[in-house]
Amino acid sequence: MKERITKNEQETIYLAHQLGLLLKPGMIVLLDGDLASGKTTFAKGIGLALNIKETINSPSFTILKRYLTPENKLYHIDLYRIKGEGYDFDLEDYIYSDAITVIEWPFNVRSLLPQEYLLVKFEIIEEFKRKISFEAVGEAYEKVVYYL
Ligand SMILES: Nc1ncnc2c1ncn2[C@@H]1O[C@H](COP(=O)(O)OP(=O)(O)OP(=O)(O)O)[C@@H](O)[C@H]1O
Ligand SMILES: [Mg+2]
Numbered sequence: 001m002k003e004r005i006t007k008n009e010q011e012t013i014y015l016a017h018q019l020g021l022l023l024k025p026g027m028i029v030l031l032d033g034d035l036a037s038g039k040t041t042f043a044k045g046i047g048l049a050l051n052i053k054e055t056i057n058s059p060s061f062t063i064l065k066r067y068l069t070p071e072n073k074l075y076h077i078d079l080y081r082i083k084g085e086g087y088d089f090d091l092e093d094y095i096y097s098d099a100i101t102v103i104e105w106p107f108n109v110r111s112l113l114p115q116e117y118l119l120v121k122f123e124i125i126e127e128f129k130r131k132i133s134f135e136a137v138g139e140a141y142e143k144v145v146y147y148l
Contacts, residue, residue, distance in 0.1 A: 002145055003133045005125070012038045012130060013045035019120075019134075020049025022144045025073070025098045028114050030106035033122025038130045039104045042120065043076050046102055050074050064094060073099035079108040118144060 006012040023029070029046070031039035040058045047056040050072040056065075058078060067074040075094050082105075091112055095101050106113060116138025123131040136142040 001133060001135050002148060003131060006038070006130050006132060008128050009038075009041050012041045012132065013048065015132060016042040016045025017049045019144070019148055020046035020100075022147055023049075023100050024140070025100065027100050027140070027144075028095060028117045029100070029102045030113075030117050030119045031102060031104045031122065032106060032119060034124060037122035037124050038132070039122060040078075042122070042132070043102045043104070046100070047074055047076075050100065064091070066099075073097075075099045075101045077101065077103045079103065079105040079112075082108050116141060 004015055006015060019029075023046070031042060033039055040056070044056045047054075047067060050067075051069050052067045052072065052074055054067055056067065056076060063078060063082065065076045067076065075097070077091065077094065091109070095103075095112060095114060118141045119135040119137065121133045121135070125131055134145045134148060136145040
């Protein structure tokens with residue numbers, strides 16, 4: 001487990017950028033934390049590291065957004081609006097793919113949780129201060145956290 005404090009949005013983006021450089025195709029990153037704790041901001045930073053030029057914003061209304069470049073694939077999933085199992089398409093197909101998949105509100109659909117993943121937890125400390133912690137489940141993810 002590793003912990004970092006960020007003092008503004010840019011620091012969160014920078015931290016996510018560092019993580020993004022370490023991620024490999026097929027990896028899954030779960031972003032867990034309260035409303036406005038910085039999950040989408042963090043996803044933006046991962047997108048920057050993957051050279052994605054499109055702006056990453058909240059996919060709440062679409063559940064899934066796909067960002068593709070010749071070198072990288074990023075899927076950004078937001079399960080905020082989904083409680084339990086009631087979704088009408090195969091999220092599994094996206095989660096188990098060669099893309100890097102980032103999931104906000106991952107515990108809303110527990111049946112979707114993969115066996116191995118990187119869990120990033122966000123805590124609001126003050127208006128602009130966030131505690132961001134990294135928990136690896138699986139060897140490949142432990143390596144990522146080690147180098148972060
Ligand atoms: N240190 C920080 N890191 C990230 N965001 C910060 C920080 N300090 C303040 N903020 C602000 O907090 C908000 C975070 O919004 P963001 O959309 O990333 O949250 P979220 O966790 O995705 O929320 P939601 O659950 O609604 O999707 C932004 O308005 C951002 O400017
Ligand atoms: Mg969000």
